[in-house]
Amino acid sequence: MIDRAFFGVDVVSLARRLVGITLLVDGVGGVIVETEAYHRYDDAAAHSARGVTPRTRVMFGPPGHLYVYRSYGLHWCMNVVGGTLPGCAVLLRAIQPTHAVGQMHERRGKVTSRLLCAGPGRLTQALGVNISHNGADLSLPPFTWIIPHRATAVIAGPRIGITKDVHHPWRFTLAGSSFVSRRVG
DNA sequence: CCGCTGATAATCT
DNA sequence: GATTATCAGCGGA
Numbered sequence: 001m002i003d004r005a006f007f008g009v010d011v012v013s014l015a016r017r018l019v020g021i022t023l024l025v026d027g028v029g030g031v032i033v034e035t036e037a038y039h040r041y042d043d044a045a046a047h048s049a050r051g052v053t054p055r056t057r058v059m060f061g062p063p064g065h066l067y068v069y070r071s072y073g074l075h076w077c078m079n080v081v082g083g084t085l086p087g088c089a090v091l092l093r094a095i096q097p098t099h100a101v102g103q104m105h106e107r108r109g110k111v112t113s114r115l116l117c118a119g120p121g122r123l124t125q126a127l128g129v130n131i132s133h134n135g136a137d138l139s140l141p142p143f144t145w146i147i148p149h150r151a152t153a154v155i156a157g158p159r160i161g162i163t164k165d166v167h168h169p170w171r172f173t174l175a176g177s178s179f180v181s182r183r184v185g
Numbered sequence: 186c187c188g189c190t191g192a193t194a195a196t197c198t
Numbered sequence: 199g200a201t202t203a204t205c206a207g208c209g210g211a
Contacts, residue, residue, distance in 0.1 A: 036203070038203075045203070046203085047196095047203075050197085053196075053197090054195095054196095055195075055196070069195085069203085070193095070194070070195065071202075071203065071204055071205095072192085072193070072194080072202060072203095072204045072205080073192075073193030073194035073195070073202090073204095074192065074193055074194080074204070074205075075204050075205070077203065077204085079203085091203055093203085111206095115205095115206095119204070119205070120203070120204075121204050121205060122204090122205075159203075160203080161202090161203055161204070162202090162203055163201090163202085
């Protein structure tokens with residue numbers, strides 16, 4: 001079981017540290033290869049930027065819980081609530097599939113291996129995450145974390161798909177990975 | 186490889 | 199009524 005304190009560090013540091021860690025949901029998942037930090041303070045792109053609403057309630061709760069929201073009316077996106085201030089979270093954008101890959105392909109339909117979990121909406125579909133997981137404690141089942149012993153090479157760059165505060169270099173990718181939604185640069 | 190477009194609903198103005 | 203932390207499918211180069 002992961003230490004609860006793992007999530008209680010500065011949210012940008014947390015986003016960087018999550019890259020390289022393996023996350024499983026009911027035994028299905030893989031290595032996190034792409035994340036983005038949303039900071040709440042001085043970050044207009046964060047859902048929490050205008051305070052607590054029914055949707056963003058979980059973002060203002062304790063670190064180490066899951067924030068799930070619907071994107072563009074079609075997709076689910078999953079975030080790790082964390083950081084040292086309320087309203088911060090890390091969007092999980094891509095993983096390298098390693099565990100129960102066959103089950104992920106069943107859920108995703110006819111797609112190539114590279115696109116199985118490359119993108120926030122694809123990732124949640126492959127892992128079977130939806131609104132029923134909103135607010136869940138990430139240190140308990142069905143979530144499993146496998147933290148590598150070796151350090152991970154991580155590249156930082158600007159976030160994707162937003163229109164406000166686009167300059168912050170708060171997107172992190174695993175160096176050299178072909179399983180990201182888009183390469184930095 | 187690249188760019189365009191429609192789908193679809195909660196949230197915000 | 200407009201915007202949105204997106205994706206798949208299509209056509210063209």
